[in-house]
Amino acid sequence: MSAPALEAxxxxxxxxxxxxxxxxxxxxxxxxxxxxxGPNGAGKTTLINLLTGVIRPTxxxxxxxxxxxxxxxxxxxxxxGLTRTFQINQLFPDLTPAESLxxxxxxxxxxxxxxxxxxxxxxxxxxxxxxxxxxxxxxxxLDQPTRKLAYGKQRLLEIALALAARPRVLLLDEPxxxxxxxxxxxxxxxxxxxxADVAILLIEHDxxxxxxxxxxxxxxxxxRLLTEGxxxxxxxxxxxxxxxLGEDAHG
Amino acid sequence: MSAANPxxxxxxxxxxxxxxxxxxxxxxxxxxxILAVIFAAPSRAAIINEVLIAGLFALSLDLILGLAGIVxxxxxxxxxxxxxxxxxxxxxxxxxxxxxxVLGAAVAAVAGLATAPLLLRGADLTRLxxxxxxxxxxxxxxxxxxxxxxGADGLNFSIAPVLGLFPIGFTGQRNAALYSFAxxxxxxxxxRRLAQSPFGLALAAIRENRLRAGALGIDTSRRxxxxxxxxxxxxxxxxxxxxxxxxxxxxxxxxxxxxxDVMLMLIIGGAGYLYGGLIGxxxxxxxxxxxxxxxxxxxxxxIGLALVILVLAGRERIGEAPRRLIALFSPRAARRGxx
Numbered sequence: 001m002s003a004p005a006l007e008a009x010x011x012x013x014x015x016x017x018x019x020x021x022x023x024x025x026x027x028x029x030x031x032x033x034x035x036x037x038g039p040n041g042a043g044k045t046t047l048i049n050l051l052t053g054v055i056r057p058t059x060x061x062x063x064x065x066x067x068x069x070x071x072x073x074x075x076x077x078x079x080x081g082l083t084r085t086f087q088i089n090q091l092f093p094d095l096t097p098a099e100s101l102x103x104x105x106x107x108x109x110x111x112x113x114x115x116x117x118x119x120x121x122x123x124x125x126x127x128x129x130x131x132x133x134x135x136x137x138x139x140x141x142l143d144q145p146t147r148k149l150a151y152g153k154q155r156l157l158e159i160a161l162a163l164a165a166r167p168r169v170l171l172l173d174e175p176x177x178x179x180x181x182x183x184x185x186x187x188x189x190x191x192x193x194x195x196a197d198v199a200i201l202l203i204e205h206d207x208x209x210x211x212x213x214x215x216x217x218x219x220x221x222x223x224r225l226l227t228e229g230x231x232x233x234x235x236x237x238x239x240x241x242x243x244x245l246g247e248d249a250h251g
Numbered sequence: 252m253s254a255a256n257p258x259x260x261x262x263x264x265x266x267x268x269x270x271x272x273x274x275x276x277x278x279x280x281x282x283x284x285i286l287a288v289i290f291a292a293p294s295r296a297a298i299i300n301e302v303l304i305a306g307l308f309a310l311s312l313d314l315i316l317g318l319a320g321i322v323x324x325x326x327x328x329x330x331x332x333x334x335x336x337x338x339x340x341x342x343x344x345x346x347x348x349x350x351x352x353v354l355g356a357a358v359a360a361v362a363g364l365a366t367a368p369l370l371l372r373g374a375d376l377t378r379l380x381x382x383x384x385x386x387x388x389x390x391x392x393x394x395x396x397x398x399x400x401x402g403a404d405g406l407n408f409s410i411a412p413v414l415g416l417f418p419i420g421f422t423g424q425r426n427a428a429l430y431s432f433a434x435x436x437x438x439x440x441x442x443r444r445l446a447q448s449p450f451g452l453a454l455a456a457i458r459e460n461r462l463r464a465g466a467l468g469i470d471t472s473r474r475x476x477x478x479x480x481x482x483x484x485x486x487x488x489x490x491x492x493x494x495x496x497x498x499x500x501x502x503x504x505x506x507x508x509x510x511x512d513v514m515l516m517l518i519i520g521g522a523g524y525l526y527g528g529l530i531g532x533x534x535x536x537x538x539x540x541x542x543x544x545x546x547x548x549x550x551x552x553x554i555g556l557a558l559v560i561l562v563l564a565g566r567e568r569i570g571e572a573p574r575r576l577i578a579l580f581s582p583r584a585a586r587r588g589x590x
Contacts, residue, residue, distance in 0.1 A: 044432045052466070070275060074465055074466060075465050075468050075469060075471070076469045077557075078465075078466065080333060080466035081467075083466065083467075084466060086462075086466075087462070090460055090462055090466065091459075091460065091463065091464035092455065092456050092459035092460050092463065092464075093459055093460075094455070094459055095452070095455055095456065096267065096457060098264055098268055099352050099452055099455075100456075101267070102268060102449075102452065103449065103453060103455075103456055103469075104467045104468075105454040106449035106452070106453075107449070107453065107467055107468050107469055108468060111449045114448055114449045114450055116445075116448055117448055117449070118268070118269055118272045118444075118448060119449050122267065126261065126264055126265050126268065129262070129264060129268075130260055130264055133264070134258070134260070139260045142260070142263065142264055142267060143263070143267040161457070161463075161467065162466075164467075165467055165468055166506075186309050
């Protein structure tokens, strides 16, 4: 079998005396639809930051398609196919969706340092921007400053931007967080339409979303991996119910 | 909508991305107007030249502050370095202005490249202090190395005609202004192009959200170092122009007030759209000239008051005004207004 798209081996991270991540090992296979769940304070955000290279682990390794990337900065990991979205929108408020996407695509193509060509004069880039805009239903807003977009549209742009980097592995950090009910369907549809060959790790609080999306679920509790398995197994697991799901969820 | 007519979106997209690429006629008029002023007011050539050079200096600050969001209170370091490099070269007998201009820009660029890594960490306040410190150090080095710089006496030198044809200096002040104009225009054109390139977009991304820029694979540190180096080269070119057209350099080129003035000029004109530095430089210098002619003793009081009012009255609005004016004349904006 080929190497996992993304693998953590014995990841550990201390903040002073606090152990935020404690010996976490898990793998995301190519094309997987995996979810990472856990109660507040379980260390999900720390784990994402460790995987993407925002912070360095105290011990352990991160591997991308079998290559050790533990020492690489996050921008290098992005170029190797690992991108993420953010729980709180991290967009470019004064750039338009078209510019933001064009920027991400140019960067991926290695034109990022090009200081002479105008982005809009490159047909391949324009075509790809159009494709992403259409896929995420952002054509109408393509020339609006991002700060003027509706919140749900901004969430969609958040995902489109990550996808513009053509990742092999995409970490989605609570993609539906704060999205009003009437715009939720757009997010769910966008998630369902993500390319099948991209491995996806979904970090989410919303159990309906997790159980409808993921074929494999990892449960993080107090910095440790409690269990992993298919959605049915997780739903039936008494320990998971006890620490996380509560009495009435999915009963 | 787009499924029925995909080319409509494509066309709108390309037009949007290229919207700033073409020169619009208000811009062309702007540059023609400067040329016209140079020819119409030969007696004012010296102050016009000063405005053009200050405009180039402010443009160089706009490259880092306006495009990439990097603040600096020590930009005079590069201005002074460029001026001294050109002056020393000329005083050693290499009087060709083009050579001095290139050397001034190159020396400043090297200094920019060397000090840019200091700006990668910390917030705005750190950057203000670091850039200020670097300029103070360079000023003191120029002061202490009198064998090379002339120390407190400065340097006097003579300069050859531009391209061997056009004498600049006291007998050729209009030529000096035209020389500064040509250099400013060429460097502005490059900056304008750069601002719309993928590199320029990446700088905008770094300014708007450095975290996300990194998460898109942009090597933010390298981009910041690159633009800081380029901005330093521009500032060095401005310094070289001042040295060559006045044929004197002195230690005040490194002074803190130069760094502060250029920041004020850019803020008055509005950062981020490249014309702001030029407009701000003209406003600042003309204001200073008018006020100091009217009240020679208290001019700093009045210019200070004017600045406070300008900034409180909304520097956004001041910066926006010319932008809106340009938008008014652009056919695209007109169409959007109708829609």
